[in-house]
Amino acid sequence: MFSLFYGLFKYVFSKTEFHVLILGIDKAGKTTLLEKLKTVYSNSEGLPHDRIVPTVGLNIGRLEVSNSKLVFWDLGGQIGLRSIWEKYYEEAHAVVYVIDAACPSRFEDAKSALEKVLRHDDLRGAPLLVLANKQDLPDAVTAEELGRYLDLKKLDERVYMFEAVSAYDGIETSCRLGIKGSLEWLVGAMERSKRTETLRLRAGMAGPGV
Numbered sequence: 001m002f003s004l005f006y007g008l009f010k011y012v013f014s015k016t017e018f019h020v021l022i023l024g025i026d027k028a029g030k031t032t033l034l035e036k037l038k039t040v041y042s043n044s045e046g047l048p049h050d051r052i053v054p055t056v057g058l059n060i061g062r063l064e065v066s067n068s069k070l071v072f073w074d075l076g077g078q079i080g081l082r083s084i085w086e087k088y089y090e091e092a093h094a095v096v097y098v099i100d101a102a103c104p105s106r107f108e109d110a111k112s113a114l115e116k117v118l119r120h121d122d123l124r125g126a127p128l129l130v131l132a133n134k135q136d137l138p139d140a141v142t143a144e145e146l147g148r149y150l151d152l153k154k155l156d157e158r159v160y161m162f163e164a165v166s167a168y169d170g171i172e173t174s175c176r177l178g179i180k181g182s183l184e185w186l187v188g189a190m191e192r193s194k195r196t197e198t199l200r201l202r203a204g205m206a207g208p209g210v
Contacts, residue, residue, distance in 0.1 A: 024098035026077040033167035089122035101132035127189035128160040
């Protein structure tokens with residue numbers, strides 16, 4: 001009887017845990033984004049900008065958003081480090097792909113890297129959030145302009161959204177969702193995603209926790 005009530009309690013009150021990959025080529029602002037998310041969603045301040053250095057390997061962040069637990073895997077974007085990305089695909093519920101929207105000369109590299117990510121079978125069905133970052137800079141293109149440039153294939157097969165953000169200042173305006181709105185969209189997408197159910201079944205868990 002105890003185990004029955006414990007199982008029911010765990011089902012009702014436990015928070016779903018999602019694993020989210022933060023990907024993008026180097027200098028796109030991935031770690032700055034993660035630190036800003038820590039500031040927005042937790043009581044602790046993220047690292048100041050002058051202490052953020054290029055990621056070599058992996059940064060991990062844990063947050064609670066919309067009654068869900070999110071574990072972020074922020075992976076280094078240098079060419080020599082991108083080969084390790086796929087080691088994390090199989091357990092990821094979603095992908096946040098960050099692009100420096102103020103650096104058009106690197107759009108082609110960002111597009112090529114993202115297309116490779118989307119072709120990988122281990123990420124089939126994973127919701128995708130593409131962030132046109134660095135909107136605080138005057139030359140940054142909009143999310144719509146970036147989406148037209150990328151012209152990504154296979155996006156019809158997954159839930160996705162392009163959004164303009166500034167991981168530096170986190171400012172949200174009436175014309176865009178910003179960091180907080182984008183992340184809350186992603187949580188909703190993961191909750192409705194068939195991939196989430198697939199990963200849950202793979203883990204052999206009957207409740208809402210993953």
